Amino acid sequence: MEILWFVVFAALLAGYFALEGFDLGVGLLLPVLGRTRENRDRMVAAMAPYVLANEVWLVAVAGTLFGVYPLLEGEVLFGLYPLVVAMLLSWVLRDAGLWFRRRLDGRRWRGFWDAMIAFGSLGLSFCWGMALFAAATGFESPAVHPLGVLLGVVVSGLFALHGWMFLAWRTPGVFGGTRSGRxxxxSGMAAALPVVALLAGAMPYLLAHSAPASTLNVLSLMALPFAPVMVGAQVWVWRTFRPGKDAVRLPSFF
Incomplete structure (x- = not known):
């Protein structure tokens, strides 16, 4: 049962990086490719239908982490306290930018919230890299470490590449490229590569810190039946908003 839940946790975290990675990547590219208001609107419109569905993966990751590896809760929350706070603030700013940018039509209003989208995306991407390094060292390194900063740059770069690939797939030719789903x-696999490498090395440590078998059995009965629903909803989103179909349909809050 410990191995099953390790696979589930690894799939959820890698899936979050592969899916939310392009959302954050588009946010990172907003100041670069969104030189005009029209282009910024197109970039946000391209990723808007996927944002909420992708963020569900992070909620599932957090629930699995604290349910399957309860002994790590203190190490994660207290050992990475500055990073956790920075990530939460970045998440709030990024989502606030997506929700509020179209509440008013003024140039300064939209410019401010577009900047919050870019800033929040950078904060989340960068902090994820530093958090991965801290986890790889057993939470014994400082929250801000030179190698952690380097990994933050790498993760941000991979997300930016993934975001550009997404735009080239979702809006062919608009931002200087056309890419296939393959x-x-x-690029999604590349965005998830740091997570896969970390978890491959941390597998013995995580298995040793798993919850008791009785707890895992209860979690299996409560959580695993909802996995097909989560996957099915994700498939529906991608089929509904794929290029060339319902291109103008957007959630009203964007």
Missing amino acids: ALLV
Whole structure:
């Protein structure tokens, strides 16, 4: 049962990086490719239908982490306290930018919230890299470490590449490129690579810190039946908003 839940946790975290990675990547590219208001609107419109569905993966990751590895809760929350706070603030700013940018039509209003989208995306991407390094060292390194900063740069770069691939797939030719779904899949795998490498090395440690078998059995009965629903909803989103179909349909809050 410990191995099953390790696989589930690894799949959820890698899936979050592969899916939410392009949302954050588009946010990172907003100041670069969104030189005009029209282009910024197109970039946000391209990723808007996927944002909420992708964030569900982070909620599932957090629930699995604290349910399957309860002994790590203190190490994660207290050992990475500055990073956790920075990530939460970045998440709030990024989502606030997506929700509020179209509440008013003024140039300064939209410019401010577009900047919050970019800033929040950078904060989340960068902090994820530093958090991965801290986890790889058993939470014994400082929250801000030179190698952690380097990994933050790498993760941000991978997310930016994934975001550009997504735009080239979702809006062919608009931002200087056209890519197929296979290319987007490859960039998603690249975005998830740091997570896969970390978990491969941390597997013995995580298995040793798993919850008791009785707890895992209860979690299996409560959580695993909802996995097909989560996957099915994700498939529906991608089929509904794929390029060339319902291109103008957007959630009203964006």
